[in-house]
Amino acid sequence: MNCIFEPRKSDFHFMHDISQYQDFFIQYLQNQNIHKEPSNLYEPIEYILGLGGKRIRPVLTLMAAEVFDADYTKALPAAMAVEVFHNFSLVHDDIMDDAPLRRGQVTVHEKWNLNTGILSGDAMLILAYQYFEQYEPNVFRNLAKLFSKTALEVCEGQQWDVDFETRKDVTIPEYLKMIEYKTAVLVAAAMKMGAIVAETSENEADLIYDFGLNLGLAFQLQDDYLDAFGDPETFGKQVGGDIIENKKTYLYLKALEFSSSEKASALEQLFTLQLEDNTTKIETAKTIFNESGASKATQEAIEMYTLKAFETLEKMEISAEKKKVLRTFGENLMGRKV
DSSP states (O other): OOOTTOOOGGGGOOOOOHHHHHHHHHHHHHTOOOOOSSHHHHHHHHHHHTTOOOOHHHHHHHHHHHHTTOOGGGGHHHHHHHHHHHHHHHHHHHHHHTOSEETTEEOHHHHSOHHHHHHHHHHHHHHHHHGGGGSOHHHHHHHHHHHHHHHHHHHHHHHHHHHHTTOSOOOHHHHHHHHIIIIIHHHHHHHHHHHHHTTOOHHHHHHHHHHHHHHHHHHHHHHHHHHHHSOHHHHOSOTTHHHHTTOOOHHHHHHHHHSOHHHHHHHHHHTTOOOSOOHHHHHHHHHHHHHHTHHHHHHHHHHHHHHHHHHHHHHSOSOHHHHHHHHHHHHHHHTOOO
């Protein structure tokens, strides 16, 4: 019979830090033999996967596996599937946005051509599924089921994003739904995949999914905020990009909600302009965001979703040390400048 004071196995399970998970994943990625014939199909895949980025999603998969006492190595194929899928969505997003740059480098469809971008993207989606084949049938089924649901939601989120560009009546609940599907569900699924690989209980897997979902929402709202108010030195993207593209972000929608009808229509008018030089447009929008209280409301929403994520942690049956690791990760995400 177990003594009541016997420490749980999980209390002794060692966890790595974020930079170590990144290193483990990059090493695994570099050992993948993606280069095959025809080279015009596979070279663009190698190219986009090699462009770097923060690798947040695969890191979360490895981290979640260790939270539930599995060795991170077991989660590497699932982490790779998440990263390949994420990059597939970027290749197709860049085509839809006609974006010239991704992570400071030429986008796939610009470097090769449109047809190559479409086809290599398609191949990446299939490649992502292949990584699940390294798991036992039960784990494979659970991973594939979650992955299919998530992939469809990401497509739905992307479609809403496209629809919102031409709509003048987007509501805040609709916007939050869009970023939940477009961004947050993949962060949540990345964490739940680690839990599935570790074969933890369904309840714990669902809790870590919720943790990831709230963190993903906070992450995207933080992205919206940094797009307008980030430091150009550290942000890594063009500051004011959303304003230039007339994107109806949380900041914009809150500014409309809080402004007088006069100020609101001035902002709506501002977000119809396509200009050569956007300096004044960006400054005007930022002033309206600040004066209306939209900036403050966005920061409060970021904090609210972060705290919701932390509340979920409290329900999880894992050691205090592990809760601390996940909490620190969340805090670092919120304090980010990039």
